[in-house]
Amino acid sequence: MFDFSYYKHRKMADKKEYDAKEIRVLEGLEGVKLRPAMYVGSTGKEGLHHLVWEVVDNAVDEAMADICTLIRVIINKNGSVTVEDNGRGIPVDVHPVYKKSALEIVVTKLHAGGKFDKKSYAVSGGLHGVGISVVAALSKHMAVEVRRDGKIHKQEYEGGTPLYNVKIIGKYEGKETGTKVIFFPDGKIFSTTDFDYNVLATRFREIAFLNAGLKIILSDERKDKKEEFHFEGGLVEFVKWLNRSKETLHKPIYFKKQTDSVIAEVSVQYNNTYQENIFGFVNTINTVEGGTHIAGFKTALTRVINDYAQKQNILKAKENLTGDDVREGLTAVVSIKIPEPQFEGQTKTKLGNSEIKGIMDSISTSALAEFFEENPQIAKKIAQKAYDSAKARLAAAKARDMIRRKSAFGSGGLPGKLADCSSKKHDKTELFLVEGQSAGGTAKEGRNKEYQAILPLKGKILNVEKANPVKVLSSEEIANMITAIGTGVGEQFDISKLRYNKIIINTDADVDGEHIRTLLLTFFFRFMSQLIENGNIFIAVSPLYKVRKKEDIWVYSDEELKKVLDKVGSNATVNRFKGLGEMNSEQLWETTMNPATRTLKKVTVEDTVEADRVFSTLMGDDVEPRKAFIVERAHEAFIDT
Ligand code: 28F
DSSP: OOOOOHHHHHHHHHOOSSOHHHHHHHHHHHHHHHOHHHHHSOSSHHHHHHHHHHHHHHHHHHHHTTOOOEEEEEEOTTSOEEEEEOSSOOOOOBOTTTOSBHHHHHHHSTTHHHHSSHHHHOOTTOOOSTTHHHHHHTEEEEEEEEEETTEEEEEEEETTEESSOOEEEEEOOSSOOEEEEEEEEOTTTOSOOOOOHHHHHHHHHHHHHHSTTOEEEEEETTTTEEEEEEOTTTHHHHHHHHTTTSOBSSSOEEEEEEOSSOEEEEEEEEBSSSOOEEEEEETTEEOTTOBHHHHHHHHHHHHHHHHHHHHTTSSOTTOOOOHHHHHTTEEEEEEEEOSSOOEETTTTOEEOOTHHHHHHHHHHHHHHHHHHHHOHHHHHHHHHHHHHHHHHHHHHHHHHHHHHHHTTSSSTTOOTTOBOOSOOOTTTOEEEEEESHHHHHHHHHHSOTTTEEEEEEOSOOOOTTTSOHHHHHHSHHHHHHHHHHOSOSGGGOOGGGOOOSEEEEEOOSSHHHHHHHHHHHHHHHHHOHHHHHTTOEEEEOOOSEEEESSSEEEEOSHHHHHHHHHHHOSSOEEEEOOSGGGSOHHHHIIIIIOTTTOOEEEEOOOOHHHHHHHHHHHHSSOHHHHHHHHHHTHHHHHEEO
16 A cells, blocks of 8 residues: 655655754754754745645645545735645544644644554545644644534644644534644744745646646735636646647647556647756655656657657668657656655755656656557657757757857957956956947946956847757857857856856847847756856846936836936936947946946746746747736746845
8 A cells, every 4th residue: 555654754855964853853843943944944935935835735635635625725914824625624533642632733743643643544645744733833823623523623822832722613514524724924933924926826736737636726815816726637737738838749648657656647748849848746846856757757758759760760770869859849747656755966856766767667668659559640740850859959069060160260269249358267257248239339348357248249139949959059149159158058068167157138128128138038048047047147237217416316117217206306307228328338337337336136047837937938929928928027037136
């Protein structure tokens, strides 16, 4: 039988330093309050949201036992969060040894779920109750209500201490059961207690995709917002959703297989872009760093497509498709459930269990081969697409070679347009990518020559989302940028060759400027994503207006302009800057380039699912959502000030 004691392992894997379990037993809830970060990751925004995950995880657990179908989450006006499910309700019977209600033990003892009376409760759904005690300890107030056997049971806590024994507060007719938790995070422990609707919505959407049929209703009483996440199609709808602003090649492929140690579920759908997007989950945890489940799936995919392409004579004898060839334009979700996952890697999001690779390979090979057998039209399209990719790969290699050879000539191989800086200390140097020749010239005059390099860019660079990689890499603007930056792209990317510490995008504060900035960001995301992860990419914020009264005031937005004008009163003159080219070199230095006075925004990509969506939405063919996105989210989603 399945023993899903995975939450225990997941939590232990989170605590890097030492065996957290031992300490927990020793310290109890006091230890949680003393060292909250050990239990929820941090006392900032991440840790605050972790409280919600802990509570919702238990409700999801109940859902995985096929008992709970609805989870309701409410962000209340007063800063508390309510989570409610229609599962069996946490048991409330009095334990013969502890002489306490099971509910109280679950809430007040660390790891009660693992230790306490496991046999009588453990169903395929797993190990409940873990985590709720941590939430109780870090909440200034928490209440749990359980509906079971026609009665409503309740207990309240302050900092994890019960205020009274579990009591019955009412009766109800009918068979319905369930658990409701309301918690109020302790503002003395957390630096912020402001829940972020989008963070919750994104994760709940993901949970709903991963648990077909489960309904999660999220509402925000602070701003009258409400969303329902409910996907009868599960993973199939997940890949459709990921591909929703792309043109797809076929209906999603789906399979689910179970062995004695793994439940594996996979959905695959190719689109007409050149990107690969494989999202892996282990016990609903997003394995951002991949691992053995993904490796096994990839091996199977490469093998099955190669075999098929050979059989159909799409490939000639001796020709072979590489893994990258078969993954161009691939969107896939691989979700597995296993009893004892080992998480490795920098962020503990890489599955390490070595046995899983072979199991996933064989499960996926047979399922994919069967699908190809039964759906020859789709199979041919996929094999043909992979073959086209192989041809493009060879052409791209030639194009890259050309760039490399070109750069072997001339002044250290650097592009002629680049005004390089004199210092070679690349931890101090900066590259400004400046929109337009004339602004480029001004920036060259205004810069600090020792540390600041300028590369002027012609108008709009290629839209890399739509263009073939060969074209992208051989376009002059892009080739110049790659050479100046020094790291190379794709597989050849080498961060140790990075020539500047900061790469600063400097475009006009207008619609065209915004477009060019988005194109550049897309380029970096697709071809040099490590630079984004590494925090090397920045956006320079240029002023929109200059207000002149006694002194000059630089103003960066329309809102700010109103405020400034209110303050300085009448007779002020306002200059609107339509472009960087309208500033002189001193002005450009003062407002945008001088490290002492400028404003930079660091570009980050926090969530790969979200990031992919943003880029596809921004760059895809779908015009309407793209507009909405630029207006609504573009800044907030990527830019970390
Ligand atoms: C709002 C958050 O926490 N839901 C939960 C259950 C159901 C059971 C359970 C939970 C008892 C002793 C661990 C009921 N009947 N929602 C939730 N629903 N916990 S938490 O059991 C916990 C065990 O140790 C439950 C039969 N089996 C399990």
